[in-house]
Amino acid sequence: MQLDGAVDVTFQGLTFTVQPRGGGEPVQILKGLSGAVRGGRCLAIMGASGAGKTTLLDVLAGHTYTGEIGGQVLVNGKPRHLKSFLRISSYVQQRDVLMASATVRDAITTAALLKLPRSMPAEEKRARVDSVLADLELEGCQHTLIGDELLNMKGISGGQRRRVSVGIELVKQPQILFLDEPTSGLDSEMAVSMMETLLRLARGGRTVCVTIHQPNSIITSMFDDFMLLVGGRAAYAGPWSGAVDHFAAAGFPCPQYVNPTDHFLSVLRDDKAAAAVVEAYAASAPALALCSPEASSDGECEGKGKPAGTELDVEAGLGGKEGTLQASKAALARTASDAAALVEEERPRVPFTFQTWVLSLRMLRNWGRNPMMLAAEAVQYLFLAVFVGLVYLQLSDSVATGVPDRLSSLWFMLAVLSFTPAYTAAVAWDSERLLLRREVGQGMYSPAAWFAAKTTTVFPVQVVQTTLFCVITYWMVGYSSDAGRFFIYVALLNMFQLTSETIGQLCALCTGASMYAVILLTFVLLLLMTFTGFLVSAIPVYFKWIKWISYLNYTYAALVENEFGGATFYTDDGTAVHGTSLIPASVNNGLSVLANAMVALGLMVGTRVLAFLVLLVMHRLKRI
Numbered sequence: 138m139q140l141d142g143a144v145d146v147t148f149q150g151l152t153f154t155v156q157p158r159g160g161g162e163p164v165q166i167l168k169g170l171s172g173a174v175r176g177g178r179c180l181a182i183m184g185a186s187g188a189g190k191t192t193l194l195d196v197l198a199g200h201t202y203t204g205e206i207g208g209q210v211l212v213n214g215k216p217r218h219l220k221s222f223l224r225i226s227s228y229v230q231q232r233d234v235l236m237a238s239a240t241v242r243d244a245i246t247t248a249a250l251l252k253l254p255r256s257m258p259a260e261e262k263r264a265r266v267d268s269v270l271a272d273l274e275l276e277g278c279q280h281t282l283i284g285d286e287l288l289n290m291k292g293i294s295g296g297q298r299r300r301v302s303v304g305i306e307l308v309k310q311p312q313i314l315f316l317d318e319p320t321s322g323l324d325s326e327m328a329v330s331m332m333e334t335l336l337r338l339a340r341g342g343r344t345v346c347v348t349i350h351q352p353n354s355i356i357t358s359m360f361d362d363f364m365l366l367v368g369g370r371a372a373y374a375g376p377w378s379g380a381v382d383h384f385a386a387a388g389f390p391c392p393q394y395v396n397p398t399d400h401f402l403s404v405l406r407d408d409k410a411a412a413a414v415v416e417a418y419a420a421s422a423p424a425l426a427l428c429s430p431e432a433s434s435d436g437e438c439e440g441k442g443k444p445a446g447t448e449l450d451v452e453a454g455l456g457g458k459e460g461t462l463q464a465s466k467a468a469l470a471r472t473a474s475d476a477a478a479l480v481e482e483e484r485p486r487v488p489f490t491f492q493t494w495v496l497s498l499r500m501l502r503n504w505g506r507n508p509m510m511l512a513a514e515a516v517q518y519l520f521l522a523v524f525v526g527l528v529y530l531q532l533s534d535s536v537a538t539g540v541p542d543r544l545s546s547l548w549f550m551l552a553v554l555s556f557t558p559a560y561t562a563a564v565a566w567d568s569e570r571l572l573l574r575r576e577v578g579q580g581m582y583s584p585a586a587w588f589a590a591k592t593t594t595v596f597p598v599q600v601v602q603t604t605l606f607c608v609i610t611y612w613m614v615g616y617s618s619d620a621g622r623f624f625i626y627v628a629l630l631n632m633f634q635l636t637s638e639t640i641g642q643l644c645a646l647c648t649g650a651s652m653y654a655v656i657l658l659t660f661v662l663l664l665l666m667t668f669t670g671f672l673v674s675a676i677p678v679y680f681k682w683i684k685w686i687s688y689l690n691y692t693y694a695a696l697v698e699n700e701f702g703g704a705t706f707y708t709d710d711g712t713a714v715h716g717t718s719l720i721p722a723s724v725n726n727g728l729s730v731l732a733n734a735m736v737a738l739g740l741m742v743g744t745r746v747l748a749f750l751v752l753l754v755m756h757r758l759k760r761i
C-alpha cells in the first residue's frame with residue numbers, strides 16, 4: 138500500500154504531569170521533550186523501564202486522558218487537531234486484544250467493515266483486506282483461529298498475533314502508526330521480522346513511531362531515528378547512527394562487540410552518568426541535528442537512503458527547561474498545505490445499524506466457532522434443572538409437606554437463576570471489556586452499538602436456555618398441570634433470568650473487574666434475596682424498602698400466586714384446602730400475578746436501561 142503525502146509529527150517542550158491518585162505533589166513524567174517523527178521513517182523510543190516511553194507515545198498519539206500536557210505537538214508544522222489526528226493515525230497497544238474465536242481474516246475483515254466508509258464497494262474492502270494480509274505476510278494463516286491459551290484454544294503464534302493487531306489498524310490506511318513495544322514477547326527472529334514489516338510500512342510513506350525495550354543488535358541496526366529517555370528527559374534524539382558518537386563524546390564510548398543499546402542502558406543506570414549524558418545531549422543537540430530537507434536531497438544527510446528527506450530536528454530541554462524545535466522553514470512551507478488537507482479530513486463512520494449488524498454477526502459467529510462455550514452454558518442449566526428437579530421430585534399435595542416444599546422449590550429456582558447468569562455475565566466482562574475498550578477506542582463502533590448487538594444476540598440464547606430449564610423443572614417438580622400457568626412460569630423465570638444477567642453486568646461495569654464484581658454481586662443478590670418474605674417473615678422496618686426494589690420479591694410473589702392459585706392441598710384428615718389461602722402473608726405482597734409480572738418486566742427493562750447508561754458513563758470516564 139503506497140501512500141501520498143507523508144506526515145511529520147513534531148513536538149516541542151513536551152511535558153506531562155499527573156496528580157498521583159493517593160494525593161501529594163503532582164509528578165512530572167515527561168520533562169520538556171522535543172523531537173520529531175518523520176514521514177517515511179521509523180522513530181524508535183527507548184529507555185529503561187519507567188523512563189516514560191509509553192507516556193511519550195500516548196501523548197504523541199493523543200491517547201492520554203489522565204494528566205496535564207504541556208508544550209506542543211505539531212502535525213506538518215500546524216497545531217494538532219486531535220479529532221482529525223486520530224482519524225489519520227493509529228495506535229497499536231502493547232497487549233494484543235483480539236477475539237480468540239475469530240480467524241485472522243475475520244479479524245481484519247471486521248475491522249475493514251467497521252473502519253471503512255459504508256459507501257465503499259465490498260470488492261474494494263475485500264481488496265484492502267487482501268492487501269493488508271499480504272503486506273503483513275499473514276496470507277498463510279488467514280484462515281487460522283487467533284486462539285487463546287487461557288481458553289485452551291490453539292491458534293496463531295505470538296508474532297502473528299502482533300501482526301494481526303497491526304493489520305486491524307492498517308485497513309484504514311493510517312498515515313501515522315504508533316506502536317507500543319511491538320517486539321516485546323517475541324523471539325528474536327519474530328522481533329526482527331516485525332521490525333522489517335514496520336520499516337516496509339514506513340518506506341511506503343507512513344510515519345512510524347515505536348517504543349522498544351532492549352532490542353537486539355540486528356533490530357537496532359534497522360532503526361532510522363532514535364530517542365533515548367531517562368527519567369522523562371532526552372539522553373539522545375537523532376539519527377540512530379549518531380547515538381554511539383554522542384555517548385562517546387559524553388565520555389562513555391561503547392566497547393567493541395557490545396550491543397550499543399545495552400551499553401546505553403547500562404550507562405544510564407548510573408544517575409551521575411545519566412545526568413552527564415543528558416547534559417551533553419542538551420549542549421550538543423544543535424550540532425547533532427539535523428539535516429535540512431535540502432541537505433538530505435543532496436545526499437549530505439547521514440541517513441540510509443530513506444525517502445523522507447529529513448532527519449530529526451531535536452533540541453531537548455534539561456531540568457524542566459523547555460526545548461525548542463529547529464524546524465526548517467522550507468519543510469514547514471512544503472508541508473503546510475498538506476497539513477491543512479490532512480487535519481480537516483474526516484473519515485466517515487459506518488452507521489449505527491450497520492455497526493450493530495456486524496457486531497451481532499460476529500457474536501453469533503463466535504458461538505458457531507466455539508460451540509463448546511455455548512454447550513458449557515447449556516449443560517450448566519441442564520444440570521441445575523435436573524438437580525433441582527430431583528431435589529423436589531413430584532411434590533405431594535399434602536398441606537404439611539407439599540406447601541412448604543413448593544414455596545422452597547420456587548425460591549430455589551430463583552436462587553439458581555439469579556446467581557448463575559449474574560456470575561457468568563460478571564466474569565465474561567473481563568475479556569469483553571478489553572476488546573470493547575480497544576475497538577471503541579479505535580472508533581470501530583459506539584458502545585451503544587455493542588450494547589444493542591449484545592442484547593439482540595445474547596437475549597435469545599438466554600431465553601432458550603431458561604426455557605429449557607423451565608420445562609425440565611416444571612414437569613419434574615410436578616407443578617400445576619395447567620398450560621396457562623406453565624407459560625406464566627416460563628415467562629416469569631425468563632424475565633427474572635435476564636434481569637439477573639443485567640445485574641451481573643451492572644456490577645461488572647461499576648467495579649471494572651470480575652474479582653470485585655463477584656464480591657459486589659454476592660452482596661447485592663443476598664440482600665435482594667433475603668427480603669422476599671420467604672427467609673424472613675417479619676422484615677425489620679429499616680429493611681422494608683429493599684423488598685420493594687427487589688425483582689425477586691415481585692417474581693417470587695407472582696410464581697407463588699400462579700402455582701398456589703391453581704392447586705388444592707389436603708390435610709392429614711383429607712380436608713381439601715385451596716392453595717391461595719395457604720400463601721404465607723409475608724410472601725403475598727398484595728399484587729395480582731399480572732401486576733407482579735408487570736413490575737418484574739419494568740425492572741427488567743429498567744435495569745437494562747440503567748446498565749446502558751452506566752456503560753455510557755464509564756465510557757465517558759474512560760473506565761471501561
Ligand SMILES: Nc1ncnc2c1ncn2[C@@H]1O[C@H](COP(=O)(O)OP(=O)(O)OP(=O)(O)O)[C@@H](O)[C@H]1O
Binds near residue numbers: 155164186189190203
Ligand atoms: N497516570 C499515572 N500516574 C502516576 N504515575 C504514572 C502514571 N503514568 C505513568 N506513571 C509513571 O511514569 C513513569 C513512566 O511510565 P511509562 O509507562 O511511560 O514508562 P515506560 O518507560 O513505558 O516503562 P515500561 O518499559 O516499564 O513500560 C513510571 O514511573 C510510571 O509509574
